[in-house]
Amino acid sequence: MNSNTLYLFFIFSILVILNNVFHFLSQSTASDSDASYVLACGASTDAEDTNGRTWKSDSQFLLNSGDSMTLSAPVQDPSLPSIIPYMTARIFTSTSTYKILVAKGRRCWLRLHFYPTSYGNLDPSKSYFDVIANGFTLLHNFSASITAQALTQVYFMKEFALRPTRSGDLNITFKRTLEHIKDAYAFVNGIEVISMPDIFVPAPLVGYSDQFVEVDSSSFQTIARLNVGGQLIPPTNDSGPARTWYDDSSYIFGAAFGVTFKADESVKIQYPGNSSKEIAPLDVYNTARSMGPHGNININYNLTWIFQIDANFTYLVRFHFCELEFESVNQRVFQIFVNNQTAEENADVIAWAKSRGVPVSKDYAVYARDEPGDEELWVALHPSLSTKPQFYDAILNGLEIFKMNDTRGNLAGPNPVPSPMPTQADDAVEEYRPSRSKRAAHLIGGIIGGFVGCSVVARLFICFTKEKRKGYRSTSSVGYRLPSYGRSHTSTSSSTMSSGKSTASSHLSSVAAGLCRHFSLLEIKHGTKNFSESQVIGVGGFGKVYEGLIDGKTKVAIKRSNPSSDQGCEEFLTEIEMLSRLRHKHLVSLIGFCEEDGEMILVYDYMANGTLREHLYRSNKPALSWKQRLAICIGAARGLHYLHTGAWYTIIHRDVKTTNILLDEKWVAKVSDFGLSKMGSNPNQTHVSTIVKGSFGYLDPEYFRRQQLTEKSDVYSFGVVLFEVLCARPALDPSFPMEQVSLVDWALHCQRKGTLEDIIDPNLKGQLNPLCLRKFTETAEKCVAEDGLDRPSMGAVLRNLEFALQLEKTSEQPEPVSYNSADDTYAMYTVMLGIDENSVVSLENNAPHKSNAFSPMVNPGPR
Template sequence: MMKSISKTLLFALCYCFFTHFLAKSNPDSTHKGYILSCGASEDAATDADGRKWGPDAKFLTSSRDTEAATAQYQDPSLPTVVPYMTARIFKSSSTSYKFPVTPNTRHWLRLYFYPSTYNGLDPFTSYFSVVANGVTLLHNFSGAITAKAFTQGYIIREFCLTPVGSGDLNVTITPAKGSYAYVNGIELVPMPDIFQKPAIFLGFSDQYLELTSCTLQTMFRLNVGGQFIPPNKDSGLTRTWYDDFPYLFGSGIGVTSRADKNLSIQYSKSVPEVIAPVDVYSTGRTMGPSARVNANYNLTWIFQVDANFTYVVRLHFCEYEVNKINERVFDIYINNQTAQSPSDIIAWVGGQGRPIYKDFAAYVSDSPGDEEMWVQLHPTVSMKPKHLNALLNGLEIFKMNDSNMNLAGPNPVPSQMLTDAEAEAESKRFSESEARNGPLIAGGVAGGVASCALVVAIVVVVVVKKKKKTGKILSSVITNGSSHSSSTGKTFPGSQISNLAAGLCRHFSLSEIKHGTKNFDESRVIGVGGFGNVYRGTIDGGTKVAIKRSNPSSEQGVHEFQTEIEMLSKLRHRHLVSLIGFCEEGGEMILVYDYMANGTLREHLYKTNKPPLPWKQRLEICIGAARGLHYLHTGARHTIIHRDVKTTNILLDEKWVAKVSDFGLSKTGPNLEQDHVSTMVKGSFGYLDPEYFRRQQLTEKSDVYSFGVVLFEVLCARPVLDASLPKEQVSLGDYARICERKGTLHEIIDPHLKGRINPECLRKFTEIAGKCLLDHGTDRPSMGDVLWNLEFSLQLEEHPGGMLVAENKANNAYATHTATIAADEAIVNDDVDSNRSAVFSQLVDLKGR
């Protein structure tokens, strides 16, 4: 194994060193490049960013075996119509694109793919290769499979090509035998050579890897701690910079920050502005203000990559918080190897606002479990810096071509969760079809036998998959036949549920429940929800509890009951309602919770005789709820998406502490290989994420959207849907965004609050609430960012004019919360997962790896 790896590396090194002397870059190229909408007409089209795309036909070497096509449908996730809705179809390899280019100049090549139906062709039958400049960029590539695995509507691939000495640059797209190829857009943009510095080759003492003449594929480009940067906001190279939050590991996500607006970024000859835009260097992610917490964890990002390639990891730094040497010093680890220790940004550059980047190269083998790239930062404790902290502003990862002039990796494999979801959906569609067409097939004996066989096969597959997916509860109910039906025809779980909850929560008898509620006396009803009535009750001689009893006619049932038990029996947090126990006797489904003396948040906002809550108390309640949701998203063993965040599911105890409740619709979130879960849409209208509604793809950002509506509901004290109002005002979420854009938001806030909120606090609160409601989930903040901004808003309310004091106090409050989560997660993981326990033990190893 090691011999073959060494040979591969040697060939790659020899190639790069050799071609380095054959090509020279030309940063002063005046050629503007090409932006082509493939299959488009002669007229130039403009995309959503205002860029003009021209037609591609005149760059084809031949018109034979190619045709222009238009997609038969438009996926709601497409960011713009151009260039995705038209395509160039290839039936053979006889045709290529030929582009006249400026000699000795590097180029970005970006290929855009939208795997849709063109001219009746099935996108899942399309496999093809792409070769440019003699390098295989894609091989046996399937846009449909890739999009499905990544749960994306479209695919963009970006490559940094080596310079062409003279003549033309050819891009050849070749379909596999019996298949077809397509491309929707091509960008070929000249660029200065931003890879002139050699990269430190990890694992090879004192070795450097020349990058000048290697072809590279962009795998990841992140604005760490900052927001999404579109191509038209980049510093001249039309790159896209994404949020780093989805790649953070565990709950130790640190704190985002921004440079003071008066601090200018000072580029230099060694770091010109084309390296990264100002927005990258003026934002960053640190570990937080607590030295004790920072000493015990690594700030960690994880990326999925292809095996058997060398990768260049570029880290961008710019210090804007400290200004002296040895104030912030940290170690950098890449794939469990020490990349740089110690790292002191001020010592490198001499002052604030001066950017610098570091390039490291690492080889990723094909050993099982190694197809990941880990980037970690940890304070250098041995240097005894003033602050035990670390900072990163930007991160890019590039794949290098191998010795065979190849950059192509395999098509990704769709996750088991996605496969299970599709099987379940297909089973449901088949069942519905059977119900509609049953009378039609009853007359055909042979057809009936075949159909029955198919139904049985599908049911067996689905049952097996659902057993794996939902765990012991459903498995026990199915295999033991312990479920039974009430007179209503509704199926209830059997006593096997007790096995799951044993040791985690209490099993009540029905007689205990009836005694505690006076036989479900109507006078004890304190709430009504989709699951059923909620009663005020007592247990154990006087302890107050809330008892939720399933309504037999409710649409919610066994699944919600099981989910609530499964979720809450394993979760314990100050801002989550506590499940005491359950009862599933006599056809009843009953849940017993801690009693929340002050009811729901909703009943203190409008349509109530209760006195209005003061602003500071409302803020504290929002912060409590945000802490609970943040814990669900980052603190549990797996991400948990609540899916029904609303003011009636935020409860208040006798001390007005907010607790998130009602986990019947909750869903375990995506893993590292995914960015969402495909699932049927559930939730409450008015709070429902429109992107989730359109695409049936659930992420934690769906909770963020719902919580944004909650924030405006708290501020405006009005229903989220009010049909009695004019059309544009019916939905609070939509109307609040309209008012925010017009600058009239102050007109719709609760009259009891007008003139009683510090303006800076109100500005920060409405700003973060508005960001929660952005159309695309990727543009919305994480729940951690929402929480920090609410903490900041509270401190601005308590310390008007003291911006720095407020920020420091917000940092301390947030760090205390995340430290608690990190500690809880470490304990849980140590108990339940030896593999992750081993990882955690590495994270707290101050010696590094």
């Protein structure tokens, strides 16, 4: 071989070596920056989910796969968004570890997907396990089955932000904790590991002006990720690592929802130079929730969100802001409170971002003290008064809450306590049970969020629809309450069923399934003893109602459709869609449904004391006292008031009657039966044109004549209920003489003649305070006015009933006063109680009352 040949061979060899080096470096660089693993645990081959994401088999990442087995779920629940990864599981009977190579020095998102069900012959109740990643305990003695029950969802996901080892390894260990129990096991359905930029920076510790919480070596668990004022953003629409951003309305405290709006076409949202789309997608900053355009209302309440947390941890609270309306400093300045402590005294988004349409995020850390029952984190906004801004208002676009590991490297909290119903956000504040450490603060929030919030926000919405401030624009989304973080969102795709279920889900099932729990027909039959007549507790227009048990222990009411009933699929679906999204102390709670083999079945929380009607007449049950009746009427009014004003659109019940007001074991009233409910199509709509439906005797005559449904139709029906409660007789009774058949007509006749006392329930004799009775009957009379415009709003009805109850409680008269001669005494008590009757009691005036007796206006402060 000559020298030229040797030279060429040498050059070629060098080029090959350099090519391999460059190829290795390029792969290494790509791996360091784009490391992403989406693993379907237990799957034998790679497969795509419904969103087009490819999930790889997990077997190559498992160090000791011999200590595990793969099993398939026996049944695909219709709420599952995809077969992949939930229909297969990796089952661990001994300690097993995944080893995944990720980018060195960079954090990564770790998501664990769980679908607890009966895999093979394994019992889900025997699955308790730990999950440890790189020395951090993520889950301890964790039960996926209990967690799913508490969430009332069949599947869920846990998300963590972790740092890999120095070598770039992420080691995820599963260890069962019930070693002494036969067949105990751990499992997982899916694992996502996605490299991320480090979006966490030191955050000021709320309550300590000079202290910051270091985050460099910390791990985090995602507690909440909310698109405030907007709709759910699915992973496919996220600009970062496939995150889900949930609607915030399910976390809002009380009736004070504020208003939502969207950026108009003139606002172009652009990230600043030092920001990143990894922080949050533009869709988060494109919508917002504010307190509203009326500053005189806003200064009297807080816009508040509440989150369930684990005590004894530090939490990082991230606020996302983007000013969409104003352009100058000091136009909108507000205070930020976290857990009743001031996090920011004067928050001015324009001052931070320097321009309209520029996103900015702010982080604050707070420590949740380890006190019994103290497992809530409160976030609140309130207009700042000290800077005298142009508008007394507050704004928020997005909110995230992350739990930080403690000093032992632990992120795990206890298993949640399962509930027979979805978690309720309650604006009936006087029945709310805060922890001892927060009772004073909750009292402030309760007074404002309950009495003031309900009445004030009613006025806010009424005013807002008539007179919008320039720049405020509403979104088209309803202020419904949606599932909390980690729950499934609505899935409208049809699903295949097995094990005795229908092989093709109907449209009804596919729409409803993601909203609440789906029961199999076998579960329902087991819980009702195969629909035994001995279990029947009522019969309605939809069908029979059975007392039953679910999960072997939780008592429920099960309503089964009668095939010959006039109410069918439309009412069934309406009931599911309404009740699974609405959460209120005085609305009956829907637990789930069953739609299988032609059956349409609804499962509700059990109401131990039945319907209001059976405690009024034609029953052997003891008669209710007058104070009990007042409290029940007030509770029902609160529920209806929430329907009319608690969401951006008015929801009209359309079938208010005493059989649709249920009573729980504590005699708390809950409005039920939403099969006929209607919702307006836009905020400015004054009525809904629809065919007439409802119950005779309660039907609004104006609605009957014009076929135009309004919220005042519910007010009329509720007025009939009030007379029914007072007189203890049916709304229509053909056994009476002709002039007395209609309760409303006869009561109004007696009211005009001054003989109303003659038709009052004899069981109430001696219990009625004339002042209270006068306010109650005035309220009922106004409710059943012939013209809807003459009827009060439900908020005004509620305030007057509360006033009547206050009169009943506070007035102690040495001598009885007749109903017809109570004028002077009535006036005397309004003065004695410090009540402005014109502003508080007037049924014609829908403005919020100013009574010191019922709504003490304290400084809202942090809560």
